[in-house]
Amino acid sequence: MTNSALPAVVIRGWGSASALGLDFAAPGTTSPFVPAADAPNLPVAALPPAAEAAVEALRRSRPAYRALDRSVLLALLTARHAVAQAGWSIKTNSAAAPLSEAAAAYETAPLAVSVGSSRGATERLEAFHAEFLRTGAAAPAASPLTTLGNVASWVADDLGGAQAAISHSSTCSTALQALGNAVAWLRAGLAQRFVAGGTEAPLTAFTLAQMQAVGIYSPLPSTDFPCRPGAGGPSTFVLGEGAAVFALEAVPASALRPGDLVLESVGFGFEATGTKTGLTPDGQHFQQAMRQALHLAGLVPTDLDLAVLHSPGTRAGDAAERAALAAVFGVDLPACTSNKWLLGHTLGASGALSLTWALDLLQRRALPAPLPFASWLNEHPARQPARRVLVNAAGFGGNAACAVVRRVD
Known part of the structure; x- marks a missing residue:
């Protein structure tokens, strides 16, 4: 049994963005994959139109957001959904949501953020580098907009602030490592609430070329479910984009209620x-x-x-x-x-x-x-x-x- 002396970590809300949209609608019989914009012979798992519209609306909602990398925007969008679902105070820089009684109780509770990414600002980094090769000069915003810390710090800023904002990369285990860090903080009493998850927007020409160079990319067409876990035979890796962020809360184990979703370890x-x-x-x-x-x-x-x-x-x-x-x-x-x-x-x-x-x-x-x-x-x-x-x-x-x-x- 889990040590009842430690607080339980309850997942109060979450947000996601992926090829299935902004939730996990029941999978259909049609492949959600599409040809890559920069490499039509390669299948990719890109956001569908409705989710894409939500990202673009967020980008236009604040002047500072128009220059952000797509990975950061995905993190902002899913973090907002997670916190809203949790019923916590949302004091975004674009609009202030009214506080419910439950949310008001959390106004002063310590909040921390840990959102990771394997590659970080892929789109912006490649664009800035291409501009440098063309002109020989780097844009003033190139460094602050491409640091890995850019991910969590913008999420914390968008949520109205946090006591800590942690961005990190542990390649493809990054998101679960971020959640493990959140569990440790919550059980140690360093925070009462934590926003944690992972984000990635790697559907760029250079990143696709890198995955092809490894020799693992799927040879199957986008219409034929080209990514096939557990199928054996030739590799069927397909690159996708997306994010998922969770609103976590530390509560006494005795306070758990039926229906609570607990991140046990x-x-x-x-x-x-x-x-x-x-x-x-x-x-x-x-x-x-x-x-x-x-x-x-x-x-x-x-x-x-x-x-x-x-x-x-x-x-x-x-x-x-x-x-x-x-x-x-x-x-x-x-x-x-x-x-x-x-x-x-x-x-x-x-x-x-x-x-x-x-x-x-x-x-x-x-x-x-x-x-x-x-x-x-x-x-x-x-x-x-x-x-x-x-x-x-x-x-x-x-x-x-x-x-x-x-x-x-």
Whole structure:
């Protein structure tokens, strides 16, 4: 059992943006992927028109926002949704929302922000560099608009301030690492509320070329669900954009109520390999992260009902995660799923979007949809709605993270 002396970390609200829009509407039978604007032969998971309109409306809402990188705008948009859903005070710089009685109680409660990104201001950095190559001069705004700290600091500014604003990168495990940092702060009493998550807007020509150079990009057309987690065979990695941010609150374990969504633990793993793009065949970093997450939450493998996998559709990555699951769970392997067949791989935001997927299933008491192609994930279907879900993320450099979330009955 979890140590009841520590406060519970409750997810009061969340916001997401992805190829499925600003929520996780039930997946349809049509692939949400589209040809890349800068490389029509490559499929990508881009925001749909309605979500794109929301981003552009936010960009135009304040003069300072017109120069922000797309990754920052996605973080602002999803953080606003998370805080609004939580019922907290929203004192944005573009408009002040009225306070409810519940929100007013939080006016003086310490708030901190941790929003990470694998690559940060990808769009702005590439644009500023192209301008430098053309003119030989850098724009005055180039440095402040492309620092990684730019992400969380703008979120904190937009929410009316915070006692701390932390931006970081741990490649594709970044978002879950941000949540792990938030859990540590909340349980240590350094903050009572935390806004945490991940954001990524990497659909640029140079970033797409980098992913192609690694040799993992999907050869399938955008209309044919080109990202295929667990399918085996050639790699089917597809780049996506998106963000997910969560409003977290520390409460006494005795104050939990039915329906509360609790972030029970976040575990971490690391493995040293001969290459920064490689990983061990048995996914040692996955194993470390999953075992630590279970240990910190006081759980055993049979306590898990569902695992939302990192599974990006790459041959080596999918196989390593599958081997790690077998090592940790053995015959007690829970049902497994992934959302990358709908969202692509959103790099530093992927763990947060996987967690949002898990929360949506928990809240609706729904079963994950089967993947519309042959995959080993379909061999372990969920037979009843999950009560507790494990979420994995991992990335270049040997980093991995694992979160465990449950719904209070």
